[in-house]
Amino acid sequence: MTRVIVDRALCQVHAQCVFAAPEVFELDGDDQLVYVTEPDDTLIDAVEEAARACPVQAISLEEV
Ligand code: SF4
Structure with a gap:
């Protein structure tokens, strides 16, 4: 199992992750991730692509 961690202090809601892995990341009605x-x-390949695509490297993966 892989856990996805988004550092919300870094995230600027660029939404590249949403395009890369829409099954995992989305913006809610208030534009919050x-x-x-x-x-x-x-879905891990898509999540890794999302992590690469994030312009502020806010996404990390951790094996649990
Ligand atoms: S691509 Fe990075 S900065 Fe943009 S919403 Fe996703 S985690 Fe946040």
Whole structure:
């Protein structure tokens, strides 16, 4: 299982992660980032792509 961690102090809601992995990241009605903390293993490639795409490197992955 992989846990997704977004450093909200860094995140500037650029939403590149939402484009890279829409099953995991989305913006709510208030334009706040919400995300699945423990996504299915089939989504990990997309999450890694999202982490690469984030312009402020706010996304990290941790094996749990
Ligand atoms: S791409 Fe990075 S800065 Fe943008 S919303 Fe996602 S985590 Fe936040």
